[in-house]
Structures are given as C-alpha cells and as structure tokens.
Amino acid sequence: MRLVRSELLKLRTVRTTWTMLGIGLLAEALFAGLYVGLVSLDDVGPIDEVLTGTGLLMLMLLVLGVLAITTEFRHGTASTTFLAEPRRYPVMAAKLAAVLLMGVVAGLAYVVVNGGLALPLFESREGSLPASGDIVSVYAGVVASFALLGTFGLGVGAIVRNQVGAIIAAFAFFFVLSSLPELLPGDIGDYFPAQAVGSLHGLPEEGLSQVMGGLVLAGWSLGLVLVGTLLIRHRDLNE
Amino acid sequence: MAELEVRNLTKRFGKTVAVDDLSFSVEAGRVTGFLGPNGAGKTTTMRALLGLVRPSEGEALVEGQRPVAMKEPLRTVGAALEATAFHPSRSGRNHLGVLAASAGIPRSRVEEVLEMVELSGAANRRVKGYSLGMRQRLALAAALLGDPRILILDEPANGLDPQGMRWLRDLLRDQAAAGRTVLVSSHLLSEVAQTAEQLVVIRNGRLVAEASLDEFTTGPASQMRVRASDPERLATALQGKGAGIDRDGDGALLVRDLNGEEIGDLALASGVAIYELAPLHSSLEERFLEVTGEEPVG
Numbered sequence: 294m295r296l297v298r299s300e301l302l303k304l305r306t307v308r309t310t311w312t313m314l315g316i317g318l319l320a321e322a323l324f325a326g327l328y329v330g331l332v333s334l335d336d337v338g339p340i341d342e343v344l345t346g347t348g349l350l351m352l353m354l355l356v357l358g359v360l361a362i363t364t365e366f367r368h369g370t371a372s373t374t375f376l377a378e379p380r381r382y383p384v385m386a387a388k389l390a391a392v393l394l395m396g397v398v399a400g401l402a403y404v405v406v407n408g409g410l411a412l413p414l415f416e417s418r419e420g421s422l423p424a425s426g427d428i429v430s431v432y433a434g435v436v437a438s439f440a441l442l443g444t445f446g447l448g449v450g451a452i453v454r455n456q457v458g459a460i461i462a463a464f465a466f467f468f469v470l471s472s473l474p475e476l477l478p479g480d481i482g483d484y485f486p487a488q489a490v491g492s493l494h495g496l497p498e499e500g501l502s503q504v505m506g507g508l509v510l511a512g513w514s515l516g517l518v519l520v521g522t523l524l525i526r527h528r529d530l531n532e
Numbered sequence: 533m534a535e536l537e538v539r540n541l542t543k544r545f546g547k548t549v550a551v552d553d554l555s556f557s558v559e560a561g562r563v564t565g566f567l568g569p570n571g572a573g574k575t576t577t578m579r580a581l582l583g584l585v586r587p588s589e590g591e592a593l594v595e596g597q598r599p600v601a602m603k604e605p606l607r608t609v610g611a612a613l614e615a616t617a618f619h620p621s622r623s624g625r626n627h628l629g630v631l632a633a634s635a636g637i638p639r640s641r642v643e644e645v646l647e648m649v650e651l652s653g654a655a656n657r658r659v660k661g662y663s664l665g666m667r668q669r670l671a672l673a674a675a676l677l678g679d680p681r682i683l684i685l686d687e688p689a690n691g692l693d694p695q696g697m698r699w700l701r702d703l704l705r706d707q708a709a710a711g712r713t714v715l716v717s718s719h720l721l722s723e724v725a726q727t728a729e730q731l732v733v734i735r736n737g738r739l740v741a742e743a744s745l746d747e748f749t750t751g752p753a754s755q756m757r758v759r760a761s762d763p764e765r766l767a768t769a770l771q772g773k774g775a776g777i778d779r780d781g782d783g784a785l786l787v788r789d790l791n792g793e794e795i796g797d798l799a800l801a802s803g804v805a806i807y808e809l810a811p812l813h814s815s816l817e818e819r820f821l822e823v824t825g826e827e828p829v830g
Contacts, residue, residue, distance in 0.1 A: 299634030306626035307619060369617030372584055373674065376611055377634040379583035379600040529545075530584040531576075 296378060296387035297394075304361065304395055313357055314399055317350035318406055325411035330418070343411055343428065344494055347435060350403060351490070354439045355463050358392050358446020362521075363456040372530050385451070385522040392447050396440030403439070404432045427495070430503060434493045437507050441493075444514035445486065451521020486513050533596050535560050535682055535713035536581055540590035543576050543737075550576040552737035553590070558715050558730075560681075563708045565728030565745075566717040569824050573737035574717040575613070578686050581715075582611055594682065606635040606678030612671035612685045618659040624670045625655035631674055645673040650699075664691030672700075682713040689723050701727045721820040733823055740823045749819055756795055758785045759808040769802040770795065786812065 304310050324346025365371035378384050412428070423431070446463050453459035467487045474482020482488055483500035491499040492506025501509065534557030543551040551573040558564045568574050579585040580592040583599030594602060594609055602608050618627055628642040646652045649669040659667065668691050675683055683704075689697055704727045708714050718724045724731070731748050733741040741748060755778075760766045763785055767777050775795075776788035787795060792809055799806045 295636045296634050299630050302626070302630045302633050303619075303622075306622050306630065308621050364619055368619050369614065370619055372579075372582075372613055372617055373631060374634070375584055376582060376609070377606050377631055379602060379605055527586070529586060530579065531545075 296383055297390045300387045300391035301394065304391060309360065310357060313353040317353040318402055320349040321346040321403060322406050322410055325407055326414065329411045329414045341496065343407065343415065343423070343431065345411065350399065351438065351442055354396055354399060354442045355446045356460055357395065358443035359450040359459045359463055361388055361392050361447055362450040363454060363459050366454050367456050375530060381526045382522065385518070385525065388447060389444060389518055392443040393440045396443040397436055400436030400439040403435060431495045434495050434503050434507065438490050438493045438510065441510045441514045444518060448514060448517025448521050451518065451525055484509050486510060489513065534558060535595055536715060537593045538577060538581070539593070541577065541580060541587050541592055542589040543580060543585060544588045550737055554734060554737060554739055556732045556739060556742045558713055560713040561708060561711050562729040563704050563714045563716060563727045564730040564732060565724030566715055566732050567721060567724060567820065568719065568734040570719050572734045574734065575686055578684050578717060581684060582609065606637065607680055609682045609684060610675035610678055610680035612675040612688055614686060615664055615667035615671050615691060618667065618670065620660040621658050623656050623658050624651055624662070627659065627670065628673060628677060631677055635678055637677060641677060645676045648676060649673040665693055665696055668692055683707055683715070685716045687717055689718065721817055735824045755812045756787045756790065756792060757808065757810045757812050758787055758795055758806065760785070760799060761805040761807070765802055766799055766804040769798050773798060
C-alpha cells in the first residue's frame with residue numbers, strides 16, 4: 294500500500310501528468326462540442342458519435358503509462374525507488390496499481406465531460422441516442438480501456454526502457470499493427486490491441502463482444518507488464 | 533559482525549571486470565573512506581551493497597544479510613548515489629515525499645531533513661533549477677530520511693562549496709560518533725583524510741589497502757633517513773640485511789624495510805657513526821599515488 298501511495302505521488306507531482314490529461318480532456322470537450330454539434334449525424338453510428346474525440350486521451354494514457362517507468366531510468370530515480378524497496382516485483386505491482394487507478398480517474402473525468410457535453414448536444418439535434426443501458430456499457434468500456442492502455446504503456450516501457458523508443462514502440466502497436474489485420478485471413482485481426490480497444494468500446498464494426506475485447510486488451514497489457522517485470526528483475530541499475 | 537561486508541565480490545559487465553574479487557568490511561562508529569581513482573569500481577561496489585547491482589560472484593552484505601532481504605531498507609541504509617538522479621520537474625520536497633511514502637516515513641521527517649540540509653527555502657522549487665550543490669544536499673537529505681543506521685555516500689562532496697564541505701564533514705563525524713556506520717567514497721584523498729579514520733583503497737576493482745588512516749600514512753613503504761660517518765659502508769651492511777637503499781642529494785641514505793633499531797644496531801656492528809636517523813612519512817597524497825599508481829585527479 295505504501296508503495297502504491299508512493300507511485301501515485303510520483304504521478305501527481307510532475308506537471309506532465311496534469312498537462313497531458315488536461316489537454317486530452319480539453320480536446321475531448323472541443324471535439325464533442327464541434328463534432329456532435331455541427332457535423333451531419335447520418336454518416337456514422339450513434340456510438341461512434343458519442344465517442345468522438347476519445348482518441349487523444351487514449352494516446353495520453355498510453356504515453357503516461359510508458360512514462361511511469363521510463364522516466365525512472367531516464368532520470369536515474371529508479372535507484373532511489375529500489376533503495377526504498379529492493380525487491381523488484383512489489384515495485385512493479387505498485388506501478389501497475391497506480392497506472393490502473395490513473396486510467397480509471399481519467400476515464401471518470403472523460404465520462405463527466407462527454408456525458409455533460411456530447412449527450413445533451415446529441416439529443417438537442419434529435420439524434421437517436423443509444424439506449425441508456427448501452428451508454429453505460431460504452432462508458433464502462435472507455436474507463437476500462439483507459440486503465441488498460443496505461444497498463445499497456447507501462448509494459449512496453451518496462452521492456453524497452455528508453456523513453457523515446459518505448460513511446461514509438463507503443464504507438465507502433467496501435468497505428469502500424471492496426472492496419473495489418475485487413476491483410477490477414479479470418480478474424481485474427483480482432484485480437485490485435487487496437488481492434489480490441491474498439492470492441493471494448495462497443496463499436497459495432499469490431500468482431501468481438503465488449504467483454505471479450507476487454508479480456509483481449511487486458512491479456513496484451515498484463516502480458517507486456519509481466520514480460521517487462523521479468524526483464525527488470527535481473528537488470529542492474531547503473532545509472 | 534561488520535555492518536557492511538564485501539566478500540570476494542566480482543562484478544562483470546559484459547567483458548569488462550568492474551570489481552575483481554574484492555573483500556573488505558566496514559565497522560560502525562567511525563567514518564570509512566572508500567578511495568580509488570575514477571573508474572576503480574567504487575560505485576559498482578556501493579551499488580552491490582545496496583542491492584542495485586547483482587554480484588557476478590561473491591556477495592555484498594548489510595548487517596550480515598543480502599540487501600534485498602532487508603526488512604526496512606531506508607531505516608537500515610541511507611544512500612546518496614549521485615546528485616543528478618532526480619526527476620527534473622519534481623520539487624525537492626516532493627522528491628522526498630515520494631520516498632517517504634514508499635517507506636512509511638511521516639511527512640514531518642521530510643521537513644526535518646530539509647531543515648538539516650538547509651534546503652527548506654528551495655523545497656518547493658523544481659529540481660531543474662537547483663545548482664549542483666543543492667542537488668547534492670537533496671541527495672543527502674534523501675539518505676538521512678529514514679534516520680538509518682548505515683550511510684553509504686558516493687562522492688558526496690562533489691559540487692559543495694567550502695562551507696558545504698565543512699557542514700558535510702561535521703555531519704559525517706556526528707553520525708559516526710553516534711555509533712552509526714559511514715562509508716564515503718571519493719577520488720580525492722584530501723577530502724576524506726579530514727573525516728575518515730579507516731580507509732579502503734581500490735584500484736582496477738581490486739583492493740590495494742585496507743587500513744586505518746595512521747597505518748596507511750606510515751605504511752610499510754615509509755623510509756628512514758640516515759646520515760652516517762661512512763654512508764657507503766653502512767649501505768653495504770644494510771643491503772646485506774635486505775634493506776632497499778636510495779640516496780638523497782645530501783649524501784644521506786633513504787632506507788626501506790628496516791626500522792630505526794635495526795639500522796642503529798647494524799651501524800654499531802659495522803663501526804659507522806650515525807649523525808641523524810629520522811623516519812620519513814610519506815604524505816597521504818604520495819601514499820595514495822603510490823598504492824593506486826595514478827596521477828592525482830581534480
């Protein structure tokens with residue numbers, strides 16, 4: 294518990310966290326307002342409408358997850374961290390918990406902004422709002438995806454360690470790999486991270502159910518964290 | 533039992549051997565200076581004692597235990613490794629707060645150590661704007677945070693102004709006087725000479741001396757200066773007993789490996805009168821260069 298508090302404090306006490314989440318939320322508000330308020334509603338499905346502008350926040354969480362571990366190596370604070378707790382597993386577990394919590398908090402903030410802005414606008418333009426049960430499950434999916442994307446970043450960061458390299462690697466999973474499934478036979482593509490996020494958000498065009506999408510994304514994220522933790526266990530800290 | 537013990541420690545990074553079969557121990561109640569030229573393996577040894585680096589062979593023990601087995605690490609060992617290991621946009625106070633949180637140390641202790649290192653005024657500023665001396669103080673504050681029984685400090689005097697150096701010396705002496713264990717590394721002998729009672733000197737990852745400061749300066753390589761009525765005859769006699777002989781410009785002999793008594797007896801036996809017989813202590817700096825075989829740094 295002490296370690297989790299310490300990790301949360303690390304996230305809270307650097308400006309980057311607040312700046313990135315702030316920009317993400319601001320962009321969300323802007324997109325929701327502009328897009329839902331102005332653009333023709335017939336082109337896309339109602340769920341896509343509601344989710345407008347989520348992308349930037351998702352990227353922010355991915356990057357913040359990466360930073361949660363790479364800054365420790367970049368600035369040499371990992372030594373200090375492991376002085377307070379020389380065992381590596383508990384430290385990584387605490388980082389995981391802190392990043393998950395950050396994702397949930399960011400997700401709830403998203404729900405407040407999106408629910409307070411996009412939904413009323415949508416309704417005022419007489420769009421056919423999805424059933425309220427659907428909206429709740431979409432929002433739940435968004436919150437879960439934020440938490441899992443942070444975790445995904447943490448895992449990639451633990452494996453790559455170099456900050457820039459890790460951010461590029463994490464992006465590659467979502468931007469480069471996400472276009473690959475079209476070339477693949479069958480429904481293998483549904484199990485790629487970007488597609489799993491779509492499923493988790495309840496987008497109808499994705500192949501998996503929401504729960505399945507969540508499980509697949511969780512599998513990716515936790516799997517990466519596990520690999521990263523095993524690597525860090527044997528790494529010497531010389532910087 | 534020694535508080536810190538390094539036993540046959542070897543650490544290889546790829547093909548480089550950073551520490552090579554090194555053994556020494558550090559006792560409580562005095563300041564131990566850990567000396568060696570840059571790149572001698574001091575930092576790696578300290579990191580092994582802190583569990584940050586895994587020994588390739590041998591072990592590094594803290595109070596008889598492997599460092600990863602420590603129950604309350606920050607209350608056992610406080611370490612200041614380098615003055616640059618801070619997140620630049622976190623404030624000094626928050627850096628200590630993060631560390632305190634992870635060890636369950638109360639927030640009030642953060643204020644105490646900030647006061648001790650005289651950083652309270654700058655504590656809310658981001659570390660980015662700190663001078664090297666301020667970072668060094670912050671690193672020391674972090675080391676003192678858990679009020680630990682053992683202090684391991686890597687080059688803590690770097691970047692400190694003369695006033696800061698004196699403050700540091702007093703701090704180290706006080707800690708040692710309170711029965712704590714203090715291990716301080718430096719590549720500058722003069723820095724350590726004023727506080728350390730015990731010295732561990734390494735070079736190329738190997739131990740070259742483990743001795744008290746007095747033993748170190750008056751070590752076996754020190755010489756006797758001898759003026760005598762017939763230096764040549766005395767020199768022959770001394771060499772017969774295995775002494776090494778050098779000559780200084782004034783016709784005096786500089787004799788190694790024999791003590792004053794032995795030289796006097798030999799002089800009497802060979803009928804040479806002695807006019808002057810004086811031990812020559814090498815200066816600390818000379819001894820250091822002698823054992824490390826390096827040019828002084830800095």
